[in-house]
Amino acid sequence: MSTIADRVAIDLGERSYSIAIGSGLLADPATYDGLPGARSALIVSNTTVAPLYAERLRTALAGRYAQIHEVQLSDGEEHKNWQTLQQIFDTLLAQECDRKTVLYALGGGVIGDMTGFAAACYMRGVPFVQVPTTLLAQVDSSVGGKTAINHPLGKNMIGAFYQPRLVVCDLATLDTLPARELAAGLAEVIKYGPIADMALFAWLEQNMGALLARERGALAHAVKRSCEIKAAVVGADEREAGLRAILNFGHTFGHAIEAGMGYGVWLHGEGVAAGMVMAAELSRRLGLVDAAFVERLTRLIARAGLPTRGPVLDAQDNAGRYLELMRVDKKAEGGEIRFVLIDGPGKAIMRAAPDALVREVIDACCAP
Amino acid sequence: MSTIADRVAIDLGERSYSIAIGSGLLADPATYDGLPGARSALIVSNTTVAPLYAERLRTALAGRYAQIHEVQLSDGEEHKNWQTLQQIFDTLLAQECDRKTVLYALGGGVIGDMTGFAAACYMRGVPFVQVPTTLLAQVDSSVGGKTAINHPLGKNMIGAFYQPRLVVCDLATLDTLPARELAAGLAEVIKYGPIADMALFAWLEQNMGALLARERGALAHAVKRSCEIKAAVVGADEREAGLRAILNFGHTFGHAIEAGMGYGVWLHGEGVAAGMVMAAELSRRLGLVDAAFVERLTRLIARAGLPTRGPVLDAQDNAGRYLELMRVDKKAEGGEIRFVLIDGPGKAIMRAAPDALVREVIDACCAP
Numbered sequence: 001m002s003t004i005a006d007r008v009a010i011d012l013g014e015r016s017y018s019i020a021i022g023s024g025l026l027a028d029p030a031t032y033d034g035l036p037g038a039r040s041a042l043i044v045s046n047t048t049v050a051p052l053y054a055e056r057l058r059t060a061l062a063g064r065y066a067q068i069h070e071v072q073l074s075d076g077e078e079h080k081n082w083q084t085l086q087q088i089f090d091t092l093l094a095q096e097c098d099r100k101t102v103l104y105a106l107g108g109g110v111i112g113d114m115t116g117f118a119a120a121c122y123m124r125g126v127p128f129v130q131v132p133t134t135l136l137a138q139v140d141s142s143v144g145g146k147t148a149i150n151h152p153l154g155k156n157m158i159g160a161f162y163q164p165r166l167v168v169c170d171l172a173t174l175d176t177l178p179a180r181e182l183a184a185g186l187a188e189v190i191k192y193g194p195i196a197d198m199a200l201f202a203w204l205e206q207n208m209g210a211l212l213a214r215e216r217g218a219l220a221h222a223v224k225r226s227c228e229i230k231a232a233v234v235g236a237d238e239r240e241a242g243l244r245a246i247l248n249f250g251h252t253f254g255h256a257i258e259a260g261m262g263y264g265v266w267l268h269g270e271g272v273a274a275g276m277v278m279a280a281e282l283s284r285r286l287g288l289v290d291a292a293f294v295e296r297l298t299r300l301i302a303r304a305g306l307p308t309r310g311p312v313l314d315a316q317d318n319a320g321r322y323l324e325l326m327r328v329d330k331k332a333e334g335g336e337i338r339f340v341l342i343d344g345p346g347k348a349i350m351r352a353a354p355d356a357l358v359r360e361v362i363d364a365c366c367a368p
Numbered sequence: 369m370s371t372i373a374d375r376v377a378i379d380l381g382e383r384s385y386s387i388a389i390g391s392g393l394l395a396d397p398a399t400y401d402g403l404p405g406a407r408s409a410l411i412v413s414n415t416t417v418a419p420l421y422a423e424r425l426r427t428a429l430a431g432r433y434a435q436i437h438e439v440q441l442s443d444g445e446e447h448k449n450w451q452t453l454q455q456i457f458d459t460l461l462a463q464e465c466d467r468k469t470v471l472y473a474l475g476g477g478v479i480g481d482m483t484g485f486a487a488a489c490y491m492r493g494v495p496f497v498q499v500p501t502t503l504l505a506q507v508d509s510s511v512g513g514k515t516a517i518n519h520p521l522g523k524n525m526i527g528a529f530y531q532p533r534l535v536v537c538d539l540a541t542l543d544t545l546p547a548r549e550l551a552a553g554l555a556e557v558i559k560y561g562p563i564a565d566m567a568l569f570a571w572l573e574q575n576m577g578a579l580l581a582r583e584r585g586a587l588a589h590a591v592k593r594s595c596e597i598k599a600a601v602v603g604a605d606e607r608e609a610g611l612r613a614i615l616n617f618g619h620t621f622g623h624a625i626e627a628g629m630g631y632g633v634w635l636h637g638e639g640v641a642a643g644m645v646m647a648a649e650l651s652r653r654l655g656l657v658d659a660a661f662v663e664r665l666t667r668l669i670a671r672a673g674l675p676t677r678g679p680v681l682d683a684q685d686n687a688g689r690y691l692e693l694m695r696v697d698k699k700a701e702g703g704e705i706r707f708v709l710i711d712g713p714g715k716a717i718m719r720a721a722p723d724a725l726v727r728e729v730i731d732a733c734c735a736p
Binding site: 148 | 450461489490491514519525526696
């Protein structure tokens with residue numbers, strides 16, 4: 001019924017799980033073999049994704065649970081908050097779900113983050129399965145166990161490290177993904193090149209056309225390599241003590257863009273795209289990479305249909321506004337911003353930078 | 369300046385910590401030696417405890433952090449909810465607290481549970497220290513890493529397992545504890561007897577007067593033995609897979625009482641006290657203990673000034689209401705209630721019981 005093109009094993013001791021990558025996996029009951037038994041499951045989705053895939057998932061799970069409940073959340077980053085999370089808890093309790101109930105996150109990163117956080121907190125922890133239906137969620141949130149909701153004063157400020165029992169990356173679900181969201185997902189794929197694997201970067205330069213045309217083979221390779229690279233980094237640093245922070249390349253500037261524009265105006269991947277150019281430019285001004293590398297990265301980002309320049313967040317003092325937003329970022333410590341920089345293509349480092357230099361980069365890299 | 373009467377080591381691998389037990393510890397800067405360094409700390413307390421002890425704690429910590437922030441929550445179980453928790457997050461973010469900021473929980477179990485849960489979730493985890501100022505918190509929540517908030521449909525339904533870095537049991541803080549709360553704490557001390565240690569039970573029968581008179585030596589012994597017993601149980605079962613559940617002796621009925629009366633009407637320890645009598649009576653009707661044991665337990669509970677009978681929650685169908693409330697308890701699985709029963713004094717077991725028998729026990733054990 002379905003083809004599992006690949007499986008990526010995430011080795012985290014007793015919290016190990018696997019990522020299944022292929023076409024048609026979501027609707028195949030065999031995909032879910034090996035999960036812990038339970039009386040009930042809850043499918044958490046949103047009003048956009050549920051009409052497309054919830055019934056298929058429910059049918060695939062029908063032989064597995066006596067009761068399958070469902071909750072549909074509002075779609076969008078602006079709903080990634082406590083009020084929406086509360087709807088999951090309300091449903092779990094109203095349906096008398098117990099400690100073994102399995103939560104299924106059917107949707108993109110927002111659904112995955114909220115469902116994972118709900119699973120981490122409900123009765124202090126129940127199992128959950130991710131069924132990411134966006135490229136971004138497949139290549140990013142399927143590895144790492146990061147779950148969270150936003151706070152009015154900062155993105156992902158309230159959350160937990162909590163691992164899923166299984167991730168199901170069904171490439172067929174990407175057929176219904178809007179082009180803008182496909183591109184946003186490609187931003188995270190591109191990211192893995194400069195920080196860890198320039199062979200992937202070169203492959204992306206060759207295959208961007210196939211990815212934008214949603215060719216399954218190309219998508220499978222991009223998802224698999226992204227998960228493998230992220231797994232290697234996360235495996236060495238599950239709780240983000242050090243190394244893992246390199247995965248945030250482009251994210252310090254990117255989060256400022258998302259927060260400054262208001263969550264949901266720029267997609268996460270769009271902020272990361274422009275943020276990567278800014279971080280690369282900061283790396284160049286610190287003498288870590290040459291102009292040709294910045295140019296090459298900028299070109300690939302543009303080919304993916306992504307923004308290469310940041311928005312103006314404040315007409316009076318744009319750089320000041322970026323700095324202010326970056327200082328409240330989780331990665332800042334004692335008010336000092338730690339940037340992920342490229343120390344030669346394929347290698348990332350963390351370091352601080354003088355405010356004056358960061359201001360120059362922001363001035364140079366923002367529209368118009 | 370202070371006397372550390374005892375230290376109980378909680379051995380949980382890389383999450384190990386110790387419980388310091390003594391008089392005057394709270395105000396002694398040396399108490400906090402060995403904690404991870406940070407730029408800032410946040411003291412979380414409530415409007416009852418803060419006026420008594422917050423300034424002393426702040427002074428003791430002054431040499432340790434550049435900034436010490438404070439937040440005072442409303443006092444009481446009825447405020448153990450998301451809205452109150454949000455005040456902690458609001459303060460942390462407004463003060464630009466970072467990933468190393470240490471949270472200090474200064475107060476009883478509600479403050480400890482909420483501060484611990486906030487620490488578990490803020491930026492996906494920051495360190496926290498418990499400074500329990502009630503006997504209940506000193507003997508119960510100082511071991512086990514359980515943190516949570518309540519949901520309108522159930523107590524402690526949303527939370528995390530998250531360990532403190534240090535617990536400071538300052539016996540001097542018990543001087544200001546209302547008598548009713550001292551008694552409520554004694555309920556949890558008494559609990560350790562039937563489930564694990566009848567020598568402690570016999571000691572309590574001898575020393576109840578000294579405890580009620582708040583003699584420091586007696587209190588130190590009660591706190592230490594309670595922490596040791598709980599640590600032994602939790603050490604064998606950190607995430608409550610099985611054994612640990614015996615610590616919930618009296619809690620299944622007790623939670624139903626608390627929820628049925630409305631949180632805060634009966635104190636947690638009062639619910640547990642009446643709940644222990646009910647669980648002991650259920651054990652007797654199942655042939656596990658004799659009437660003399662139930663009588664002995666009931667007498668000790670009464671001597672501590674605690675209720676030995678449950679309240680009537682529903683004039684029409686009281687037993688039905690208890691059963692309904694117990695079925696939504698976290699310990700229920702698939703709607704089946706798992707009771708902690710006494711299988712001979714000093715030994716607890718988990719098992720289900722026929723509804724009809726549970727109804728008989730409720731009818732026999734509730735006022736009037």
